[in-house]
Amino acid sequence: MQRLTEQILAHAEGLPEGTPLAAKSLLHLGNRAALDQALSRLTERGQLIRAGRGVYLRPVASRFGTRAPSVEQAVEALASQRGEVIVSNGAAAANALGLTTQVPIRSVYLTSGRSRTMNFGKQVIELRHAPRWQLTLANRPAGEAVRALAWLGPDKADEALKVLKRKMPAGAFGELVAVAPQLPTWLARSVGKSAYG
Known part of the structure; x- marks a missing residue:
């Protein structure tokens, strides 16, 4: 029988780049405590990236080594996985529409979910709860x-x-x-x- 860490990696490799993994989506492989421990072990070994509380990403291997997946792909996948609306913030939207030349330094997204931060390699993304309008x-x-x-x-x-x-x-x-x-x-x-x- 495959070890739990191997099963998690096999599952992660079958997902598109940037798709977040959560212990809840892996409950078919084992109990929650064992999954949390296995995910933690995989993170320590560098085989997964801990993006935020309970959210993990598979690093992307390239000829230059491994890197975090693209932020846009990961945010889109997180939105569909969690059933949240996640969109760029007002400063980024104003820049994209040509209303300002200011380029936001920090990556901030607005969400219908709770406010939190996520890590994509060395880049920190902030998700801010926003009003429905x-x-x-x-x-x-x-x-x-x-x-x-x-x-x-x-x-x-x-x-x-x-x-x-x-x-x-x-x-x-x-x-x-x-x-x-x-x-x-x-x-x-x-x-x-x-x-x-």
Whole structure:
């Protein structure tokens, strides 16, 4: 019979790059205490990376050695595994939309789950719980616009919306206008003004 650590590694190797492992997803292999111990052993040996409390990743082997999987892939996989909405934060969204030239130094994502930090090799990712309206239209351009506008704040929203109206496809801007009732009053007012002004 295969040892538990070997079974865990075999399971991990069958998963796409960046897919997180959790003891709960391995309960078919053994009891929780044994799984926790085996995962801990594999982490000590460098065969798994402990990304956060109860979350492990398989390192990616390349000709230059091993590295942590890409943050974007791991965050996407974590979102689908946990049933959470996880999206880039407002500063990253504003940068992606060309509303600011500032590039965020820290990797911060907004989540419908609890706030926590995760480690991807030497990079630390922060997951911050966000209100539901900031997670609206999760990975769509209009959702990115909502987060960017929330980050810019009431003083810069009107000007940013003029830029967005010119840059965004009409359908995406229409989506933004359609979700205005779900947004805070200041933002809904600015969106309405830009749509009909």
